[in-house]
Amino acid sequence: MASKFxxxxxxxxxxxxxxxxRRFAKSYPVVLMARSPASYQxxxxxxxxxxxxxxxxxxxxxxxxSLKSAFDRIRDELLPxxxxxxxxxxxxxNFKRAPFLEAKVEDFDGSIAGNxxxxxxxxxxxxxxxLESVDAAPPYPPTLIxxxxxxxxxxxxxxxxxxxxxxxxxxxxxxxxxxxxxxGVHVAHxxxxxxxxxxxxxxxxxxxxxxxxxxxxxxxxxxxxSAFTQELDLRPYVEKF
Amino acid sequence: MASKFxxxxxxxxxxxxxxxxRRFAKSYPVVLMARSPASYQxxxxxxxxxxxxxxxxxxxxxxxxSLKSAFDRIRDELLPxxxxxxxxxxxxxNFKRAPFLEAKVEDFDGSIAGNxxxxxxxxxxxxxxxLESVDAAPPYPPTLIxxxxxxxxxxxxxxxxxxxxxxxxxxxxxxxxxxxxxxGVHVAHxxxxxxxxxxxxxxxxxxxxxxxxxxxxxxxxxxxxSAFTQELDLRPYVEKF
Amino acid sequence: MASKFxxxxxxxxxxxxxxxxRRFAKSYPVVLMARSPASYQxxxxxxxxxxxxxxxxxxxxxxxxSLKSAFDRIRDELLPxxxxxxxxxxxxxNFKRAPFLEAKVEDFDGSIAGNxxxxxxxxxxxxxxxLESVDAAPPYPPTLIxxxxxxxxxxxxxxxxxxxxxxxxxxxxxxxxxxxxxxGVHVAHxxxxxxxxxxxxxxxxxxxxxxxxxxxxxxxxxxxxSAFTQELDLRPYVEKF
Amino acid sequence: MASKFxxxxxxxxxxxxxxxxRRFAKSYPVVLMARSPASYQxxxxxxxxxxxxxxxxxxxxxxxxSLKSAFDRIRDELLPxxxxxxxxxxxxxNFKRAPFLEAKVEDFDGSIAGNxxxxxxxxxxxxxxxLESVDAAPPYPPTLIxxxxxxxxxxxxxxxxxxxxxxxxxxxxxxxxxxxxxxGVHVAHxxxxxxxxxxxxxxxxxxxxxxxxxxxxxxxxxxxxSAFTQELDLRPYVEKF
Numbered sequence: 001m002a003s004k005f006x007x008x009x010x011x012x013x014x015x016x017x018x019x020x021x022r023r024f025a026k027s028y029p030v031v032l033m034a035r036s037p038a039s040y041q042x043x044x045x046x047x048x049x050x051x052x053x054x055x056x057x058x059x060x061x062x063x064x065x066s067l068k069s070a071f072d073r074i075r076d077e078l079l080p081x082x083x084x085x086x087x088x089x090x091x092x093x094n095f096k097r098a099p100f101l102e103a104k105v106e107d108f109d110g111s112i113a114g115n116x117x118x119x120x121x122x123x124x125x126x127x128x129x130x131l132e133s134v135d136a137a138p139p140y141p142p143t144l145i146x147x148x149x150x151x152x153x154x155x156x157x158x159x160x161x162x163x164x165x166x167x168x169x170x171x172x173x174x175x176x177x178x179x180x181x182x183x184g185v186h187v188a189h190x191x192x193x194x195x196x197x198x199x200x201x202x203x204x205x206x207x208x209x210x211x212x213x214x215x216x217x218x219x220x221x222x223x224x225x226s227a228f229t230q231e232l233d234l235r236p237y238v239e240k241f
Numbered sequence: 242m243a244s245k246f247x248x249x250x251x252x253x254x255x256x257x258x259x260x261x262x263r264r265f266a267k268s269y270p271v272v273l274m275a276r277s278p279a280s281y282q283x284x285x286x287x288x289x290x291x292x293x294x295x296x297x298x299x300x301x302x303x304x305x306x307s308l309k310s311a312f313d314r315i316r317d318e319l320l321p322x323x324x325x326x327x328x329x330x331x332x333x334x335n336f337k338r339a340p341f342l343e344a345k346v347e348d349f350d351g352s353i354a355g356n357x358x359x360x361x362x363x364x365x366x367x368x369x370x371x372l373e374s375v376d377a378a379p380p381y382p383p384t385l386i387x388x389x390x391x392x393x394x395x396x397x398x399x400x401x402x403x404x405x406x407x408x409x410x411x412x413x414x415x416x417x418x419x420x421x422x423x424x425g426v427h428v429a430h431x432x433x434x435x436x437x438x439x440x441x442x443x444x445x446x447x448x449x450x451x452x453x454x455x456x457x458x459x460x461x462x463x464x465x466x467s468a469f470t471q472e473l474d475l476r477p478y479v480e481k482f
Numbered sequence: 483m484a485s486k487f488x489x490x491x492x493x494x495x496x497x498x499x500x501x502x503x504r505r506f507a508k509s510y511p512v513v514l515m516a517r518s519p520a521s522y523q524x525x526x527x528x529x530x531x532x533x534x535x536x537x538x539x540x541x542x543x544x545x546x547x548s549l550k551s552a553f554d555r556i557r558d559e560l561l562p563x564x565x566x567x568x569x570x571x572x573x574x575x576n577f578k579r580a581p582f583l584e585a586k587v588e589d590f591d592g593s594i595a596g597n598x599x600x601x602x603x604x605x606x607x608x609x610x611x612x613l614e615s616v617d618a619a620p621p622y623p624p625t626l627i628x629x630x631x632x633x634x635x636x637x638x639x640x641x642x643x644x645x646x647x648x649x650x651x652x653x654x655x656x657x658x659x660x661x662x663x664x665x666g667v668h669v670a671h672x673x674x675x676x677x678x679x680x681x682x683x684x685x686x687x688x689x690x691x692x693x694x695x696x697x698x699x700x701x702x703x704x705x706x707x708s709a710f711t712q713e714l715d716l717r718p719y720v721e722k723f
Numbered sequence: 724m725a726s727k728f729x730x731x732x733x734x735x736x737x738x739x740x741x742x743x744x745r746r747f748a749k750s751y752p753v754v755l756m757a758r759s760p761a762s763y764q765x766x767x768x769x770x771x772x773x774x775x776x777x778x779x780x781x782x783x784x785x786x787x788x789s790l791k792s793a794f795d796r797i798r799d800e801l802l803p804x805x806x807x808x809x810x811x812x813x814x815x816x817n818f819k820r821a822p823f824l825e826a827k828v829e830d831f832d833g834s835i836a837g838n839x840x841x842x843x844x845x846x847x848x849x850x851x852x853x854l855e856s857v858d859a860a861p862p863y864p865p866t867l868i869x870x871x872x873x874x875x876x877x878x879x880x881x882x883x884x885x886x887x888x889x890x891x892x893x894x895x896x897x898x899x900x901x902x903x904x905x906x907g908v909h910v911a912h913x914x915x916x917x918x919x920x921x922x923x924x925x926x927x928x929x930x931x932x933x934x935x936x937x938x939x940x941x942x943x944x945x946x947x948x949s950a951f952t953q954e955l956d957l958r959p960y961v962e963k964f
Binding site for chain 2: 787822823824826828831832835839840843844846847850851874877878879880881882883884886887888889890891892893894895896897898899901902903
């Protein structure tokens, strides 16, 4: 009997997380993870109402026990017998602009916790599952996708803590791509380079469309292993860069 | 009446060029350009035989007159009344490894001519056509895709001239993306990071598959303008990087 | 009366830290910081014995209270009335190679603590002091120098946690350079790109020489503000890159 | 008898070229190259008047015959018996901003010729001389320094041709560093990141100071081979980046 596969999106409460869940739900049952149901329930209901299969699980990416418990529930209760086809790390933490001398070390800690440590822990849960899927005739190479940002590429002024977490997350992804690519797991990082709160003067389509982002995430997942993308950027056509 | 659209691939004689032509031919009539019919005729015949529409045109990207004449023929004879939906610059020139002190300036000149100057000229022909398509209700944003290589990113030892041409081509693409993105033309650069002559020890799928590359080119073309990719890398899963 | 200036090196127990202290001691009294006297005492003694002025202070960069106490001692006891001319962050933490699935989150935490959080805290102590020095007729622009590594630039396989800390440190430095450069403080990052345990086959000078590194740190400090360097790389001539 | 060494600066007619010549003239006889005496004569006279030794030679970097003739004159007439200690490539060509569709291919060609092909040819003349110096007990490792610019790093809008030449020049330098570093020749690239025509609102020292740039060039030359810099950036403290 053919294996059954599923996808996970953590950080499911944002536009991108919700859109990714809806996109992957066209092909897989999807698990949405966030710290509280308020973040994922509407998307879960929407997917189920439109013929897909979705379930929400509470989890805090930066808390190893919370994360482990969520994965145990998936395995034992929610989707027993299923294998992981794709995982999306979409947690965003502590973006704020502040002069460095007014920033608190807690801001730094919060950015690291959600943007990097949480990804480290999430990868430690998902990589073994993705490796198991490699030989189980998955429809596409098992995939771990990371949502990045402009701050994943450099540290801007007044943005030190956030950038620290985001560049660390990107580097973790690079390490994993280099270690697990040769074993068949596709690790890809998407640099979302557009401010959500700056709609480029209100010009049409000047704002990132989460569904468009999700479409590229799906493309990354479907890439053949002879031509994996490790990193791509995504930005509105009118964005300066 | 709805506009009719077509695609162009120049450098159609390589595996990637042929695969891109076949992929875009699923949706558009395709023009294949190369310096001689030997490079494109088999692909043209194959597309036409399988229900697509393809035509070959002789053109030397580095020769302005040759290029202009080819575009005039497309407009006047081959596909009158059609608009350009997508163009792929896939010319590869003068890749050779040689100690710098044994290299000739003609190697440098040849790399610049085919890898960068040819792209400059091709872009001067295609960008006006792509701009005209923006307002003609194209199925996807008009797109200019550039095939890059590992040498587009840095200059390796014994590879100076080739790298010079390839980084120049990438920078031209960045300039065009920044200038014409806001006007609705999508300019994207794909870093093909895998040696075709090094099959990673013969491991399965260890070699770049042109059809897989072409699939990502097609994805780039279909991206919504709210989330354009300017650059992505493509490499076999087993490739060191 | 002219202001008196001093320099600080934290992470003074390594070859580079010791060499930087000795180099800056040719022009300034120098404070060496490390977690224990074993790390700095020999260098302190050597500087004092050869006509320079040096003092050691215990401090743990990742511990805010420890760090604050050290800076209070400098101000109140060790070098009262002096102004900070230059500070070098040279703490290195938790470099180890391990397969990702064998790595512990404590390895990640340790790398972040020493490589990034410690720098965040050190910068919050030193930036205000460097800003105060800007208008006090310092011999050179007040300078904050960060020791980086190959892992500051990308995440290699089996090296995820270390890279996460090092790229975060680099991004913090970029943020500070952009914020405080225009206010006259020079923030520079040196990418030390050579493995200390790989002496390039034993070839002469194939190993990084800490005194050579220190010479470039001193050059960074002496740069005129019309031409600041934010980043340079330093590697043995035989190193592959 | 100890060898006698000299330095060359080509593109000697700009502020940076002139300043580099004056800086290196503190330690070496200096050859200034440019297309006409108007570009170098004042600097030559100034160096000679202040106790240094300088000579000017007409040469067009992009013309192999002109360049060869200039090097022959240095060897046979101007500085017979001397060895090359350092060479600076400072030629700048065809910087202009123009919409891409108004740019002419001659602008592209001119940028490539002066910014990249000229460097290729200059390196083919100087690298053999620098290699000969490696074993002749030079005061510092023989050095080839390349003046770069913001456009060496990426292609901005309306700046395609200039960027193409500058990124190609940078890549050539990277290739040479990787090939000749292990043989003892130091190849370094300086990214001069500041517009000369934008003095940052007239703020003091907001404009690049050629003498400050030259000081860093000299530092690059004096670096020990155990810690070579391949690339550094240089920008005014107030510059946005």
